[in-house]
Amino acid sequence: MSKVRTRFAPSPTGRMHVGNLRTALYEFLIAKHAGGDFILRIEDTDRERYVEGAVDIIYRTLEQTGLIHDEGPDKDKGFGPYIQSERQASGLYLKYAKQLIETGNAYYCFCDKERLASLKTEVGEDGKEITIYDKHCLHLSKEEIQANLDAGKPYVIRMNMPTEGTTTFVDELYGEITVENKELDDMILIKSDGYPTYNFANVIDDHLQQITHVVRGNEYISSSPKYQRLYEAFGWESPKYVHLPLITDENHKKLSKRSGHSSYEDLVEQGFLPEAIVNYIALLGWSPEDNQEIFSLDELIEKFDYHKVNKSPSVFDINKLKWMNGEYIKAMDNEKFYEIAEPYVKEKIKKDLDLHKIMDMVKTRIETFPEIGEKIDFFEELPEYSTEMYTHKKMKTNSENSLEVLSELLPILEATDDYSVDNLHDVVFKYIGEKGCKNGQALWPLRTAVSGKQMTPAGAFEIMEVLGKDESISRIKKGIEMLSE
Numbered sequence: 001m002s003k004v005r006t007r008f009a010p011s012p013t014g015r016m017h018v019g020n021l022r023t024a025l026y027e028f029l030i031a032k033h034a035g036g037d038f039i040l041r042i043e044d045t046d047r048e049r050y051v052e053g054a055v056d057i058i059y060r061t062l063e064q065t066g067l068i069h070d071e072g073p074d075k076d077k078g079f080g081p082y083i084q085s086e087r088q089a090s091g092l093y094l095k096y097a098k099q100l101i102e103t104g105n106a107y108y109c110f111c112d113k114e115r116l117a118s119l120k121t122e123v124g125e126d127g128k129e130i131t132i133y134d135k136h137c138l139h140l141s142k143e144e145i146q147a148n149l150d151a152g153k154p155y156v157i158r159m160n161m162p163t164e165g166t167t168t169f170v171d172e173l174y175g176e177i178t179v180e181n182k183e184l185d186d187m188i189l190i191k192s193d194g195y196p197t198y199n200f201a202n203v204i205d206d207h208l209q210q211i212t213h214v215v216r217g218n219e220y221i222s223s224s225p226k227y228q229r230l231y232e233a234f235g236w237e238s239p240k241y242v243h244l245p246l247i248t249d250e251n252h253k254k255l256s257k258r259s260g261h262s263s264y265e266d267l268v269e270q271g272f273l274p275e276a277i278v279n280y281i282a283l284l285g286w287s288p289e290d291n292q293e294i295f296s297l298d299e300l301i302e303k304f305d306y307h308k309v310n311k312s313p314s315v316f317d318i319n320k321l322k323w324m325n326g327e328y329i330k331a332m333d334n335e336k337f338y339e340i341a342e343p344y345v346k347e348k349i350k351k352d353l354d355l356h357k358i359m360d361m362v363k364t365r366i367e368t369f370p371e372i373g374e375k376i377d378f379f380e381e382l383p384e385y386s387t388e389m390y391t392h393k394k395m396k397t398n399s400e401n402s403l404e405v406l407s408e409l410l411p412i413l414e415a416t417d418d419y420s421v422d423n424l425h426d427v428v429f430k431y432i433g434e435k436g437c438k439n440g441q442a443l444w445p446l447r448t449a450v451s452g453k454q455m456t457p458a459g460a461f462e463i464m465e466v467l468g469k470d471e472s473i474s475r476i477k478k479g480i481e482m483l484s485e
Helices: 018-033 054-065 084-089 092-102 113-118 142-150 198-208 218-234 264-269 274-282 297-303 318-331 334-348 355-362 369-380 399-414 421-435 439-451 460-467 469-484
Strands: 005-008 037-040 106-109 120-123 128-131 156-159 166-171 175-180 188-190 213-217 240-244
Touching: 005 018, 005 213, 018 037, 018 054, 018 213, 018 240, 018 264, 018 274, 018 297, 054 264, 054 274, 084 092, 084 198, 092 106, 092 156, 092 188, 092 198, 092 218, 106 142, 113 120, 156 218, 166 218, 166 240, 175 218, 188 198, 198 218, 213 218, 218 240, 264 274, 274 297, 274 318, 334 355, 334 369, 355 369, 355 460, 369 460, 399 421, 399 439, 399 469, 421 439, 421 460, 439 460, 439 469, 460 469
Parallel strands: 005 037, 213 240
Antiparallel strands: 106 156, 120 128, 156 188, 166 175
């Protein structure tokens, strides 16, 4: 068996869509699982959609996600160029198109826009217009063709599809698929600007670069018979096709920019870790037999089997991704966590406080890094809050007994200079023991007073240790004042 070679062939049209990243990931995993090569090829022949800087985005995304290519524009292993426009400039695609003309599998088409417009027909309930070419130029004589070429008449080169019989190809997930040849239009191979169409160029490139597995979205299934015809026309062996299910949003609509999380960079900007993104995207269509959910990239390489990819559409569940991201944050090395979290902390806290202690508090309580701000902002300044927060049914607290507890704790805490967590615990629990009240009856009002929040990333003692004695006392006095009004 030949060495497995897969390729990721993105078009540089902007940010990398989640679907494209999944394609890249699966191609990477297929290659690495089999000890093969993962190739990067830039398909930039669609000049109208080309976006400046998009190639850099492709490189950056692959690097950040760990999907390191074995070959590509920056790593030529003898199958280059790896940029389609450079391949086109060498006359490669035109050479192969002319080869098909010589064998009768393709032909020059000189039809102008007006004539092509006359071939449009409406199909379907929505009245969508399609153009089915009628092979008009197939019947031109060699003399007519040459005269048109000599006159500089614009042309395209079309595939000469059979009108009878069937074409069959095999997909690794969907099995054998057969279509009637009469349904296949004479697709354009070379456009009037001399550039190849996507359909033609990728077949030529896949063959020449010895690609063994082609992975793409299942929206390309309908085009696959055309690719098959090209392989057969050249007498080439076709690669294995793996068509992936659609990725939808929570409403089962195609994942679009409007969702806010359609691209890799969107997700990074929202505070998701590359490792978590890769892990989650791997499970959009594939799942291991043992229901494991958290994978390193090495574990994915070991366990991934493309035959187990589900044919049904996959729902992108942002909440599931948040959960997974939270698991990655919890497992993160502290130093790395501090490095990522610190800018978010410094954005909210300008006071000279122990930021590491604050970050330790939130590490197990966040799912994305931008959540840090709303969880810690009270350290910088006590927020405006209602005395209703002191009333908690479960803790058996209300405004009256909260005022009593804070008033009794105040002189005790004023007399204490050691504001370590351990000492504060001993001091307050001594008071609780002597008073004979429930723990919550003392701790709830205390935490409320020093934080002004119902939900905090730590208990009263941890908060007071960071705030220090002066600020803690000041906030308790503020609570007493509010409850006394």
